[in-house]
Amino acid sequence: MTAPLDVPGSAIEAGPETVLEGAETSVIRGRSLGQIAWMRLRRDRIAMIGGIVILLLILVAIFAPLLVSWFGHPPAEWHREKLDPSIGAPLGTFGGISSDFLFGVEPDSGRDLFSRVLYGARISLLIAFFATLLCVVLGTVLGMIAGFFGGWVDTIISRLMDIFLAFPLLVFALALAGVIPDKAFGMSGDTLRISLLVFIIGFFNWPYIGRIIRGQTLSLREREFVDASRSLGARNHTILFKEILPNLLAPILVYSTLLIPSNILFEAALSFLGVGVRPPTPTWGGMLSDAVHNYQVAPNFMIFPGLAIFITVLAFNLLGDGLRDAFDPKAR
Amino acid sequence: MSENEPLLSVQNMEKHFPVTKGLFKRQVGAVKAVDGISFDVFKGETLGLVGESGCGKSTTGRLVTRLLEPTAGKVVFEGQDITHMAQGKLRPLRRDMQMIFQDPYSSLNPRHTVGTIVGAPFRIQGVETEHGIKKAVQDLLGLVGLNPEHYNRYPHEFSGGQRQRIGIARTLALKPKLIIADEPVSALDVSIQAQVVNLLEDLQNELDLTYVVIAHDLSVVRHISDRVAVMYLGKIVEIADRKRLYDSPMHPYTNALLSAVPVPDPKSRKERERIRLTGDVPSPLNPPPACRFHTRCWKAQEICKQVEPPLEELASGHRVACHFPENAPQQAVQTPATAG
Numbered sequence: 001m002t003a004p005l006d007v008p009g010s011a012i013e014a015g016p017e018t019v020l021e022g023a024e025t026s027v028i029r030g031r032s033l034g035q036i037a038w039m040r041l042r043r044d045r046i047a048m049i050g051g052i053v054i055l056l057l058i059l060v061a062i063f064a065p066l067l068v069s070w071f072g073h074p075p076a077e078w079h080r081e082k083l084d085p086s087i088g089a090p091l092g093t094f095g096g097i098s099s100d101f102l103f104g105v106e107p108d109s110g111r112d113l114f115s116r117v118l119y120g121a122r123i124s125l126l127i128a129f130f131a132t133l134l135c136v137v138l139g140t141v142l143g144m145i146a147g148f149f150g151g152w153v154d155t156i157i158s159r160l161m162d163i164f165l166a167f168p169l170l171v172f173a174l175a176l177a178g179v180i181p182d183k184a185f186g187m188s189g190d191t192l193r194i195s196l197l198v199f200i201i202g203f204f205n206w207p208y209i210g211r212i213i214r215g216q217t218l219s220l221r222e223r224e225f226v227d228a229s230r231s232l233g234a235r236n237h238t239i240l241f242k243e244i245l246p247n248l249l250a251p252i253l254v255y256s257t258l259l260i261p262s263n264i265l266f267e268a269a270l271s272f273l274g275v276g277v278r279p280p281t282p283t284w285g286g287m288l289s290d291a292v293h294n295y296q297v298a299p300n301f302m303i304f305p306g307l308a309i310f311i312t313v314l315a316f317n318l319l320g321d322g323l324r325d326a327f328d329p330k331a332r
Numbered sequence: 333m334s335e336n337e338p339l340l341s342v343q344n345m346e347k348h349f350p351v352t353k354g355l356f357k358r359q360v361g362a363v364k365a366v367d368g369i370s371f372d373v374f375k376g377e378t379l380g381l382v383g384e385s386g387c388g389k390s391t392t393g394r395l396v397t398r399l400l401e402p403t404a405g406k407v408v409f410e411g412q413d414i415t416h417m418a419q420g421k422l423r424p425l426r427r428d429m430q431m432i433f434q435d436p437y438s439s440l441n442p443r444h445t446v447g448t449i450v451g452a453p454f455r456i457q458g459v460e461t462e463h464g465i466k467k468a469v470q471d472l473l474g475l476v477g478l479n480p481e482h483y484n485r486y487p488h489e490f491s492g493g494q495r496q497r498i499g500i501a502r503t504l505a506l507k508p509k510l511i512i513a514d515e516p517v518s519a520l521d522v523s524i525q526a527q528v529v530n531l532l533e534d535l536q537n538e539l540d541l542t543y544v545v546i547a548h549d550l551s552v553v554r555h556i557s558d559r560v561a562v563m564y565l566g567k568i569v570e571i572a573d574r575k576r577l578y579d580s581p582m583h584p585y586t587n588a589l590l591s592a593v594p595v596p597d598p599k600s601r602k603e604r605e606r607i608r609l610t611g612d613v614p615s616p617l618n619p620p621p622a623c624r625f626h627t628r629c630w631k632a633q634e635i636c637k638q639v640e641p642p643l644e645e646l647a648s649g650h651r652v653a654c655h656f657p658e659n660a661p662q663q664a665v666q667t668p669a670t671a672g
Contacts, residue, residue, distance in 0.1 A: 032486055033442060224439035228502070231397050231431045232456045233423040246443035 033327075037250070040326040047322020053315035061121040072115040076280050104300040106290075116282040117304050123283045124312065127197050128263040134202025135263075136256045139209030140248065146210070147217025148240055158214070161207035169204045170269075176200065177275030193277045197270060201263050209255050216251055220244050250327040257320035261313035268309055284309050337411065338372035339542050340396065340429075340510055345369055345405030347391050351617065363616050365391040367566035368405065370643075373510070378536065378543040380557030380574070382550060382589070384613055388566040389546045390434070393514045396544070397431050398422060409510070427457055430508040434515040436495035440487040446473070446498055447483040453505035472501040476531060493524035497531065504535065513545045517552060529556055550593050554578055559649075562586050565616055565624040568643060572650035582646060582657035584629050623655065631656045 041047055060067065068074065092098060103113035146157035180196060182188055220226065221244065229243050270276045271285025279286060284305040291302035348362035366388040373379050381389050394400040396407055398414060407415045409429060414422060433439035440449055450469045454461055461468040470480035476497040487495055496516065503511060516532065517525040529552060535541060547553050553560055554574060561571040562585065570583040581587050588607040609628050614620050620627050626636035635655055643653040646660050 031489070032445075033488065224433040224435055225441040227394075227399055228431070228433055228439050228499070229452065229456070231399055231426065232453050232502075232506075233419075233426040234452075234456045235419075238456065243441055246441070249443075 034249075037323075037326040041322055044322040044326065047319050047326070050315040050318030050322065053311065054319060057121060057312055057315070058125065060118060061125050064115075064118040064122055068112075068115040068118055072118075073112040075111060075115040075119045075282050078109050078111060103304045104298070106301060107294040107298045113300060113304055116287060117284070117308050120282045120284040120287060120305060121308065121312075123194070123277055123281065124264050124267055124285075124309075127194055127201070127267045128260050130198040131201035131205070131263045131267070132256050132259045134198060135206045135209055135259055136252060138202070138206035140213050140245075140252055142206070143210040143213030144217050144240060144244065144248070147214040148221055148236070148244065150218075154214075157210075161210055164204055164207045167204060169200070172204075173200045173270055174273065174275055177270075190277055190281050197267060197276060200270075201266050205259070205263070205266075209252070209259065212251055212255055213248060216248055217244060220247055254320060254324045254327060257316060257323055261316040261320075264309065264312055264316070336374070338408075339375045339410060340373040340544070341406075341408040342372075342392075342396065343370050343406040343408070345392070345395055345407060346403045347388075347395055347400060348403045361617055364566050364619060365616060366395060366402075367616075367619070369563070369566070369568045370405075371561055371568060371571060373542060373544055375509070375542055376536075376540060377558040378545060378556055380553035380560040381544060381546045381563060382548060382553050382560060383563035385548065386613060386616065387563045388616070389548070389563055390514050392563070393431065393512045393544065393546050397426075397429060397512055399431075423457070427453075427459075427506040428509045430503040430506065430511050432496075432499055432503050432511060432513040432516045435519050436492050436499055437519070439499050440495055442487055445484050445486055446478075446490075449487070449498060450501045450505060453502060457506060459506065468505070469501075472505055473498075475504065475535070476501045491524075492520050493527060496520060496524075496528050500528075500531065500535070504539070507539065508541070510542045510544070513543055515547055516545065518547065518549060525552065532556065550589060562589065565613065565619050567624060567653065569625065569654070570650075570652045571643070572647075572652075576647070576650050580659035582650065582652040582659050583625075583654045584631055584656075584658065585625050587658060623653075 041051075092104075098104075103117060105111065106113055106116065142157050142160075146154045177196065180192070183192070185192070185195070226239055226243055229239050234243075267276060268283075268285030268288070271283040272289040274286075274289065276285055277283050287305040288302060288309075291298070291305070295302045345366060346364070346368050347366040348364050350359045351361040351363060352358060353360045369388075369392065371379065381392060383389050391400065395402050398407075398417070398419075402415055405415070406413060409425065412425070414425060417425075444452075447466065447469050450472055451465045453459070454465050454468060466483065470483060473480045473482065478494060478497050478501070482490075487498065490498065496519075500516075513532065517528050520528060532543065532545075533556060536543060543556070545553065545556055557574050559571065560574050560577045561568050562577070562583065563569070564585050570577065570581065570586045572582075577586065578590065581590055584607075588609050591605070591607045607630075611628050614624070614627055620637075622638050622640045623629070623632070623636040626632040629636065633656070639655070641653045641655045643651050645651045646657060652660075
């Protein structure tokens with residue numbers, strides 16, 4: 001997927017003498033490793049498709065109210081008239097798909113599935129992004145500190161990572177969601193639930209990225225440019241943030257792209273188990289959970305949220321793989 | 333500082349890396365990377381430091397620049413004892429003592445432009461430059477023979493020799509007095525080595541620099557040094573003027589090293605007697621007692637295993653640590669009292 005680059009205007013110049021003679025006034029711009037990775041990524045068609053799908057998903061999530069006002073009905077609006085009054089199943093073919101209800105209607109309530117899937121994207125992406133952000137910030141900072149300082153600092157942080165990884169996260173999440181009241185920490189309703197999910201997913205998943213960052217930092221701090229910086233009199237924080245962190249951006253970007261889909265799945269699983277955002281706010285996991293009881297009469301109720309999760313996760317994974325190849329073509 | 337006071341003086345410097353074992357990191361031994369070495373470097377001269385891999389040359393360089401903390405001994409720079417000086421107090425002194433690194437592929441941060449790399453000394457030390465950092469960096473690039481317009485390029489866009497020049501430009505930024513060059517050319521092609529060595533010499537003449545050049549290549553050291561120190565297993569075994577050392581080496585180890593230098597002319601190659609050292613360098617974890625070279629020395633006798641030879645001045649400016657030196661002036665040769 002990543003062919004060797006034919007860089008126009010070859011980078012390597014001849015000897016110093018010719019270079020000095022050829023010193024012209026034109027500004028010479030170098031190409032950073034990031035720019036080169038971007039060039040490689042643009043050639044990776046599959047990763048680009050993943051990236052475009054993600055962009056579309058984000059746009060759909062942001063403009064969900066607008067799209068719903070054009071093509072659907074508000075997500076909480078009941079349409080009993082679309083249901084079979086005796087069994088509560090949707091009328092019409094395949095769960096009542098029509099030009100009015102693009103994905104059909106929900107059994108028992110008759111709510112518009114199209115708008116619910118669209119609104120579900122908001123919750124899923126919001127939680128996944130912020131949980132990933134929390135993971136990445138915690139993991140990067142602690143991983144960098146552990147790898148850079150070593151010794152007892154490393155021992156403490158590494159053992160902490162082991163403890164977090166051994167934590168029965170799902171059980172803890174179930175218990176915590178049950179214990180937390182409807183109002184806590186000055187928040188209530190959906191805001192509280194979303195913050196809670198972000199905290200649970202983010203706070204307990206940081207060791208995965210933390211370990212990767214620690215390992216990278218361990219190898220980076222032995223590089224001579226760190227010694228060079230130190231022999232110039234640089235302080236530790238300068239070395240950490242100016243010398244080491246820029247070299248970690250590639251793994252951070254790659255692993256956060258791969259972490260987002262796993263966090264989307266985790267959020268869906270929690271919602272499926274009923275500890276996520278409370279109904280009537282639509283979530284993909286919650287819809288799947290409801291659909292389990294009705295899959296025979298309304299297969300659309302299961303297929304569309306499932307498809308949404310599938311496409312989102314696949315798109316992020318494809319982009320993540322492409323990013324990894326683009327940043328490090330040797331590690332394949 | 334008086335005229336004949338050394339710019340850098342190293343006295344009985346030691347560096348032992350602890351070897352730990354088990355859960356509680358019990359120390360079970362120490363790698364004696366540098367085990368009591370002393371030398372002086374005077375203003376304007378170049379001291380070459382040679383020896384096999386693992387003899388402690390690079391560790392010595394890192395101890396002098398305080399990238400490593402000496403276990404014992406003293407490092408005096410410009411009359412100031414910097415052995416255990418706190419990093420904060422050391423910072424201003426670092427302007428005067430800089431280091432050139434071995435591997436030009438790892439000594440430049442791949443994420444920074446050349447401008448950022450060469451300008452880093454000014455930013456870190458907070459030095460104001462007359463026409464801004466950019467102008468200063470471009471002057472430095474010109475000084476080491478690079479195109480000043482390459483300011484915005486990244487290290488991976490340069491060849492090995494050019495990268496080493498970038499490293500040298502960074503070293504020169506703060507106009508240091510002493511430069512420790514740790515294998516400055518060993519990672520480069522032979523054709524590029526000459527360029528870089530000549531550049532170092534030109535810069536020395538131009539900027540009045542003092543060098544400590546660490547290398548394993550005897551021809552490079554011969555070309556660039558005024559004085560040469562030979563190290564073996566963490567100790568200096570011989571230190572002398574370049575000419576004396578290459579023409580009449582006294583220590584058997586120096587002899588062996590010199591005889592291993594390839595001779596390009598096949599005729600004179602035949603006439604020369606080659607000394608082949610047998611065996612490996614002993615482990616610095618458990619170095620041989622007394623004279624450390626006795627396990628591989630063809631002149632070794634009983635005394636070499638029992639009494640450590642001191643580093644003695646056998647001729648003017650020529651110090652050797654050996655019981656049976658070669659090429660020594662007659663009066664200086666000691667007859668060991670008891671052998672057997």
